[in-house]
Amino acid sequence: MISERQQEEASLYVLGALTAAEKETFEAALRGNPALRDLVAGLERTTALMARAVPPATPPPELRDRILRRVEEEESRPLSASPVMPTNPAFFFVAAADPTGWKQLPVPGAFIKLLSLDRERGFALLLGKLGRGVRYPAHAHQTAEDILLLTGDLTIAGRRLGPGDFHHCDAGTSHPVNYSDDGCTLLAVLSLDNELTQFAMS
Numbered sequence: 001m002i003s004e005r006q007q008e009e010a011s012l013y014v015l016g017a018l019t020a021a022e023k024e025t026f027e028a029a030l031r032g033n034p035a036l037r038d039l040v041a042g043l044e045r046t047t048a049l050m051a052r053a054v055p056p057a058t059p060p061p062e063l064r065d066r067i068l069r070r071v072e073e074e075e076s077r078p079l080s081a082s083p084v085m086p087t088n089p090a091f092f093f094v095a096a097a098d099p100t101g102w103k104q105l106p107v108p109g110a111f112i113k114l115l116s117l118d119r120e121r122g123f124a125l126l127l128g129k130l131g132r133g134v135r136y137p138a139h140a141h142q143t144a145e146d147i148l149l150l151t152g153d154l155t156i157a158g159r160r161l162g163p164g165d166f167h168h169c170d171a172g173t174s175h176p177v178n179y180s181d182d183g184c185t186l187l188a189v190l191s192l193d194n195e196l197t198q199f200a201m202s
Contacts, residue, residue, distance in 0.1 A: 011150040014043045109134035114200040136178040143191040152184030
């Protein structure tokens, strides 16, 4: 049996985002739980595929300048409740239970959280969360998107996804209403000029 918290911890474990103490506790649970080990192995395989699936991209110069100005503005502000990522970190951790950094989307019950940016390759890593029964409106994709479901359920284009399931959509495609019956958490790889990335950075 795998709890929803263990599913989320497994995802952060694969990403190397647990603290040393959290990692030690999770690995102890991992040794005694074959189902949890299988989940971690599946997440590792899918994460590796996601990393290879993201094509190198060079953002347009005006986007780069806009992002750098935004970074300079953020660095000059006083510390807030949201985590501020170092400009050149060797390591950066986000604990599974850390409530900071989540942003409410215009859709009630939908949230995103920026985890990291790769400006050289032009993509961002984000967490997304939908509450129980939340319906995300139909939308078009100006850029490609990769989604790995971490916990709960998510129905996209009529297909119900569960933990460990992966979905890719190309730029120029569109989705009907996406929805979650019981709520979900997902990991998304998006380009820097994706509107959700821009919203998370704002």
